[in-house]
Amino acid sequence: MSMSRSLKKLPEENKAVFNSSCARGGFFWYDRDMERDKNKQVIGIYNKIAKKYAEAFDNDRSDDRYVDRLLACLGRNGRILDLGCGTGRLAGYMQAKGFEVVGVDLSEKMLEIAKRKHPGIGFILADMRELELEEKSFDAVCLAYSIFHFEKPEAREILKKANVFLRPGGFLFLIVQEGEGEVFENDPLFPEDKIFLSLYSENEMVRIAEDSGFGVVRIERCAPANQDVEFDFNKLIAICRKV
Numbered sequence: 001m002s003m004s005r006s007l008k009k010l011p012e013e014n015k016a017v018f019n020s021s022c023a024r025g026g027f028f029w030y031d032r033d034m035e036r037d038k039n040k041q042v043i044g045i046y047n048k049i050a051k052k053y054a055e056a057f058d059n060d061r062s063d064d065r066y067v068d069r070l071l072a073c074l075g076r077n078g079r080i081l082d083l084g085c086g087t088g089r090l091a092g093y094m095q096a097k098g099f100e101v102v103g104v105d106l107s108e109k110m111l112e113i114a115k116r117k118h119p120g121i122g123f124i125l126a127d128m129r130e131l132e133l134e135e136k137s138f139d140a141v142c143l144a145y146s147i148f149h150f151e152k153p154e155a156r157e158i159l160k161k162a163n164v165f166l167r168p169g170g171f172l173f174l175i176v177q178e179g180e181g182e183v184f185e186n187d188p189l190f191p192e193d194k195i196f197l198s199l200y201s202e203n204e205m206v207r208i209a210e211d212s213g214f215g216v217v218r219i220e221r222c223a224p225a226n227q228d229v230e231f232d233f234n235k236l237i238a239i240c241r242k243v
């Protein structure tokens with residue numbers, strides 16, 4: 001959606017609001033619905049870029065080594081909840097390693113691809129903020145590149161929810177972009193629009209995990225694997241344990 005097209009579509013009571021929080025400087029307009037729920041716009045973008053996302057990332061195995069460290073914590077098998085599973089890139093990997101995986105995503109188009117590629121995995125179309133699943137029924141929860149699409153107070157609530165779904169001593173796997181504050185950033189796969197991202201420092205990531213009932217077991221940092229299609233931020237990868 002280009003800026004000018006989105007402005008034309010706005011109803012009078014929902015006039016554009018000026019915003020200056022772009023990571024790379026500059027300004028753009030966004031509407032009041034987006035101001036109320038920044039995640040809503042995110043889902044619209046994933047529905048538009050689902051095919052491109054799968055082409056760009058489904059064969060990118062650069063995160064597998066981090067997932068392997070999570071799987072090593074779990075032993076031979078277990079149940080993993082993948083929140084914001086997208087096209088099933090990591091869900092498929094974890095399933096192939098012998099784990100039972102449940103994938104959740106709110107983008108119909110991303111899930112369509114996930115279901116087609118990974119027919120053996122159970123996928124749920126749902127907003128992870130409203131998800132209701134059995135308590136203590138998972139050994140691990142994976143939030144790879146998805147928790148950063150929420151404002152930070154919401155992210156904290158999602159981690160608390162993840163904690164409830166985990167068995168005692170269960171593991172949380174997080175990948176976020178490193179930085180400060182909350183920004184609207186050009187999506188490399190959809191340069192005509194900006195997507196909402198919350199950036200985290202290492203300390204902040206530790207704090208939000210601890211506030212949600214986790215202890216941090218390990219944190220690693222890496223640069224984007226492919227700068228043509230990834231956001232230009234370092235990534236923080238954390239394994240945490242329910243305390």
Ligand SMILES: C[S@@+](CC[C@H](N)C(=O)[O-])C[C@H]1O[C@@H](n2cnc3c(N)ncnc32)[C@H](O)[C@@H]1O
Nearest residue numbers: 046084085086089105106107127128144145146
């Ligand atoms: C960058 S993709 C990551 C996909 C996958 N985890 C991976 O590593 O390839 C972020 C995903 O989070 C999903 N997502 C964003 N907000 C969500 C929400 N409220 N509930 C469920 N999924 C959401 C998006 O639809 C998108 O598929």
